[in-house]
Amino acid sequence: MTTLSFAKGQGTGNDFVLFTDSEGERPLTPEQIRFLCDRRFGVGANGVIRAVRSRAIPEGAAILDVEPEAEWFMDYWNADGTPAEMCGNGIRVYAHYLIAEGLVAPERRDTLPIGTRAGVKDVLAGVSGYTVDLGRWRLAEERLVSAHGLEVARPGLGLDLGNPHVVTALAHVGELEGLDLTRAPSLDPAPAGGANVEFVVPEDPLVQDGIACIRMRVHERGVGETLSCGTGTAAAALAFRYWGGEGMPNHWRVDVPGGRLAVRMFATEEGEHVSLSGPAELVYRGEIELP
Template identity: 40%
Template sequence: MPSYPFLKGHGTENDFVLLPDHDGSIHGPLTEDRVRALCDRRAGIGGDGVLRVIRTDVLASTYGDDAEWFMDYRNADGSIAEMCGNGIRVFARHLVDAGLADPALPIPIATRSGLLHVTVAGEAITADLGAPKLLGSSVVSVGDWSWSARHVDMGNPHAVAFVDSLDRHGPVGALLDEPGYDHEVYPQGVNVEFVTRVAERHVAMRVHERGSGETRSCGTGAGAVMVAAAAADAAPRDTPYTVDVPGGRLTVIWTAEDRVLLAGPAVIVAEGSTDL
């Protein structure tokens, strides 16, 4: 296979391989094997997923005419995902850095969960993740431990469980294996967030992402955690929450207009070419 360009970026250390296939002319099919090879941290470039950056008109208007760009996101195991909150912020950072989007205006980006907008203000990048769906309760487990979890739909499924400790030597463990969950509640799998309280309107989380395993951060997961915490706290809308993740810190607001806004850093750290 001939070589083709790639970028490497991350949002609070949730890292991605970006494929700038703007006109759909550079890359062949994104097979599961190819995505796994790109995301392999020892034999490939390494990442929690792959972001293909492509214009919507190349896709025969499958995703509508309201955005120039489509975020084609794949998990590290090659599976297709609806959305990625940190990924869309890294995606926007690439568009601005490459002169493909005006940072003075909200950037519309088409995703499999709908049209979303990202705002770039210097180093801070805010993604409007849309309206959350706060659903019922379920149960998640690690080994012999189990916890009640709140089902939150952020365009992709999340199970949010409040625990006493995130210690890797405690019940939550190393999260090397997929946590147990009810497959009837989550037929397409689920992202599981384990959460502790730090202070008022301040939480910390660890996450096992569907298709990727434990990651250093999850943007839609931080949104789901904030929504579950705000609901439990009966917090008024427009109340900012701080969400600490292993890779840094995010700020999340559930607005009076029923939108979840995720703010934090996103950077491009490398570029090159590959024939993977």
């Protein structure tokens, strides 16, 4: 048996098991990841994040050719033991973990570049949380979304934020609250690698003091319904802005069951980026025997 020292972290209710393996010597098996994420027999989490130096993992070594300052790689795995490209809440918690562990020591206004399977993401520590530049985004294929609790399938807008999302708008809060997301929604056509599915309703009024406000629930591939999804909140805001057309704001507030997140769209030389801001904290530390 192997003893794993870990930390438990969360960002708006999206929770993670984090551990340090600087030189990439202790990768976990999918079975061990599923054990750690099990809420009855393990620690309990939506995913596992291994803190590993970029040079020590093939995906990270490739990133260093593009961004030599991305010393650390976020090796993120879903609760079902499958790898994921990115996690918007997870990367904020990961940045907080790196700082708390003394693995990095950024100045207050310095950005921290972190390698992910979706490329390098820059994270900025602030007074009330962390902001991550999720980078460029793009529209993807539209799909029909069926879910338990909805009488008929609804159109869903596909978006790619480094990981795949399908966003569908609902008519009112009652529909949102009436969804049964203990069972996975179905998508038509079904994407080969699956997708996160977001269900969204606007607040009334939608725009308040120049900020657009929406509510969201999400079913994450490889996990199930979660209290929050960082890239999913960005996808939801982007979808609503796309549907609303010209005149829609670039600042958004997204309420999820686990709290509140802020999304901002902004221009860069390479095209429009989207950022995500919100809290991150470490809840406790411990040790556990791995099977």
